[in-house]
Amino acid sequence: MRMVEIIEKKRDGKALSTEEIDYFVQGYADGNIPDYQASSLLMAIMLRGMSDREIRDLTLAMAHSGEMLDLKDAAPFVVDKHSTGGVGDKVSLVIGPAVAACGLPVGKMSGRGLGFSGGTLDKLESIPGFHCDLSVAEFKQQLREIGFVLAGQSVNLAPADGKLYALRDVTGTVPSLPLIVSSVMSKKIAAGADAIVLDVKTGSGAFMKTVEDAERLAESMVRIGNEVGRKVVALLSDMNQPLGWAVGNSLEVREAIDTLHGAGPQDFLEHCLVVGGEMLALGGQAQDAVQGRALVEQAIESGAAWQKFRQMVIAQGGDVRYLDEPQRFPAAGIVRVSTASVSGYLARVKTDEIGMATVGLGGGRLQKGDPVDHAVGLMLHLKVGEWITAGEPLFTVHANDEARCAEAERRVLAALTFSEAPVEALPLFYKRVI
Numbered sequence: 001m002r003m004v005e006i007i008e009k010k011r012d013g014k015a016l017s018t019e020e021i022d023y024f025v026q027g028y029a030d031g032n033i034p035d036y037q038a039s040s041l042l043m044a045i046m047l048r049g050m051s052d053r054e055i056r057d058l059t060l061a062m063a064h065s066g067e068m069l070d071l072k073d074a075a076p077f078v079v080d081k082h083s084t085g086g087v088g089d090k091v092s093l094v095i096g097p098a099v100a101a102c103g104l105p106v107g108k109m110s111g112r113g114l115g116f117s118g119g120t121l122d123k124l125e126s127i128p129g130f131h132c133d134l135s136v137a138e139f140k141q142q143l144r145e146i147g148f149v150l151a152g153q154s155v156n157l158a159p160a161d162g163k164l165y166a167l168r169d170v171t172g173t174v175p176s177l178p179l180i181v182s183s184v185m186s187k188k189i190a191a192g193a194d195a196i197v198l199d200v201k202t203g204s205g206a207f208m209k210t211v212e213d214a215e216r217l218a219e220s221m222v223r224i225g226n227e228v229g230r231k232v233v234a235l236l237s238d239m240n241q242p243l244g245w246a247v248g249n250s251l252e253v254r255e256a257i258d259t260l261h262g263a264g265p266q267d268f269l270e271h272c273l274v275v276g277g278e279m280l281a282l283g284g285q286a287q288d289a290v291q292g293r294a295l296v297e298q299a300i301e302s303g304a305a306w307q308k309f310r311q312m313v314i315a316q317g318g319d320v321r322y323l324d325e326p327q328r329f330p331a332a333g334i335v336r337v338s339t340a341s342v343s344g345y346l347a348r349v350k351t352d353e354i355g356m357a358t359v360g361l362g363g364g365r366l367q368k369g370d371p372v373d374h375a376v377g378l379m380l381h382l383k384v385g386e387w388i389t390a391g392e393p394l395f396t397v398h399a400n401d402e403a404r405c406a407e408a409e410r411r412v413l414a415a416l417t418f419s420e421a422p423v424e425a426l427p428l429f430y431k432r433v434i
Contacts, residue, residue, distance in 0.1 A: 003027070003037045010044040018057045025061040029160035035167060042164070042173040050178035052220070058178065059224055062186035065160035067136065069192035074140040075105040075147070079283040080193035081275060082108075082184055084217065085174075087205040087355040088242035090268075092120050092150060093256035094300075095276040097308035100148035101299040104283040107143045109153045109191050111165060112365075121152050122364075126250035126329065126374035130318035148312045158190045169365060175207035181220045188225070195231040195282040198222070199275055202430065203240035205351025211236060211430050218433040231282050234433040235275065238426050241349040241384050244268035248363045248377010248398060250329040257326055260306040267383065271428055273297055278432075330375045332398035334405050340394045344418035346382045353415035354378060357408040361399050376400055378412065385425035388418075 001023050010016055016024075024041060027033040050058065071078045079099065083089050092108060100106045110132075112119035121132045132152035134142070142149045153162050161183050168174050168183075188196050198221055201207070202214035218234035225232035244265040246255040258264045259272065277286065277293030286292035299305040314320050322328045358364060362373035379396040382388050395412055399405035 003033055003041075007037065007040045007044060010041060010048055013048045015051055015054055016057075021054065021057045022061050025058070025065055025160045028163060029065040038164065038167060039171045039173075042168060042171060042176075042179065045178055046173045046176040052223075055178045055181050055220060056224055056227070058182040059185045059189070060228075062158050062161045062164075062182055063189040065186075066158055066190065067154075067156040068190055069136060069139075069154075069157060071107060071140065071143065071192040071194075074143040075107070077195070077283055078105045078107045078143065078193045079195045079197070079279050080106070080108050080188055080191065081197045081199065081279055082188060083199040084180060084184065084201050084214075085207060086201045086239045086243060087351050087358075088244050088247045088252065088268075089199075089201075089239075090120075090123060090244065090246075090252040090256045091199065091272055091275060093123065093253065093309070094259050094264075094268075094272045094305070095279065095296065096148055096150055097260070097312060098272070098296045098299045098305035099276050099279045099283075100146070101304035101308040102280055102285055102295045103147075104280055104285045105143055105147045106279075107139065107149050107191065107193055109151055109157065109187060111153065120150065122372050122374070123249045123252050123256075124150065124318075125372075126253055127313060127318040127322050130313060130316055132316070134316070142312075142315050146308070146311050146315055148308055150312060151316070153187060158186045161186045177208075177213070177217050177220065180207060180217060181224065185221055185224045189228055189230070193230070195279075196225060196233075197275060197278045197282060198232065198234035200234050200236050200433075201239040202236055203238055203351060204349065205242065205355060206239040215431060215433065218431075222433055232434075233278050233282055235278065236430040236433065237271065238428055238430065239351055240426055241351055242354055242380055243271060245379050245381065246377065247354055247358050247380070248361070249372065249374040251377040251379065251398065254326045254329060257323060260300060260309055262300060267428060269300075274429060332375045332377075332400050334397070334399040334402065336397045336399070336405055336409070337393050338395050338397065338409055338413065339391050340388045340418075341390060342418055343388065343390045344420055345387050345423040346384050346416065347419035347423045348417040349384060350415035353411055354380070357411040357415070360411065361397070361404050361408050362401070373400060376404075378408065383425065385423045 280292030
């Protein structure tokens with residue numbers, strides 16, 4: 001079997017066999033297939049697509065490219081949550097500890113930023129000393145003792161996906177349904193969670209731009225999860241504007257801390273309550289998502305969720321003083337407020353441009369292996385449908401370079417559209433897929 005023939009076959013729009021998919025996945029995981037050939041196949045898949053059978057084969061091949069984790073010796077039932085990526089999405093930092101505080105173990109392996117989409121690991125690593133690279137034994141021990149783990153993908157779990165995940169970020173192949181499905185579900189299947197809530201984003205700041213595309217993605221992931229014996233629910237959520245106010249690693253961690261103290265942005269808090277409620281219902285800790293939502297809200301209000309977050313950070317080596325005194329986080333050298341030049345209702349946000357403005361500041365990666373500046377980012381002060389008067393603060397740029405700051409200002413201003421007529425607020429969620 002030759003890799004070039006597999007590339008050519010998919011380039012010509014033909015379906016790959018199970019054997020060909022297995023050959024590619026294992027060969028790339030083993031290092032026998034170079035990046036340039038893997039990149040070619042990824043682009044062919046992006047342009048030509050895959051059948052349901054091919055997507056299932058790719059997902060299972062990636063899941064089985066390494067160790068398949070069994071968590072039964074750590075907890076009888078473990079729930080996980082995954083977002084398909086967004087801008088300002090720091091949900092895992094709040095609902096992970098909140099759900100765990102309700103008695104349902106949460107074992108989550110997260111990723112880094114992809115394109116304009118931020119990564120949970122990059123956010124957590126803005127806490128000095130925090131380490132995401134846990135061994136399987138450490139992952140299980142923490143799950144057993146604390147009931148909450150938020151770590152990076154183990155090199156032994158779905159290693160093919162670990163390599164492909166980084167390659168997609170720098171080859172323009174992130175927004176591909178087959179590649180998103182196989183990436184997400186291979187990790188979740190290999191990581192051993194019994195139940196998974198999928199937060200599937202749609203809109204200008206998501207890889208799936210329309211509700212219809214997001215629904216197709218959700219249905220595909222739910223179907224694969226059910227086929228391998230996992231309990232799965234997907235929520236279609238809006239990403240036509242950033243979630244919360246903060247976009248950028250340490251800024252988002254600080255916003256999550258505020259939310260765990262009951263003082264975060266209302267849209268972000270509500271999003272967390274809904275997703276957390278679904279997790280508790282799926283895990284049998286609540287009769288339904290409504291009761292689950294109430295339990296999550298209680299865990300936040302009582303401080304139990306906050307204490308669980310501190311426990312997790314301490315267990316993973318993070319300096320907890322930064323949580324208790326968020327002013328310790330490094331501040332950007334330039335903090336510039338941009339004001340509205342006109343009065344009007346915020347009508348539209350090109351959310352992907354907000355994400356790319358943050359990447360341009362140094363808060364994400366333009367190339368594989370780029371360092372990340374955890375201090376930089378943006379704070380937006382307005383939601384779609386809200387009125388702003390000329391001269392009022394519109395957004396704040398946190399930068400460490402004057403030229404990058406100016407470019408971020410230009411980019412954000414170009415991403416915002418205003419209207420003299422009233423504009424409806426955006427929904428948080430569109431649909432539930434089971």
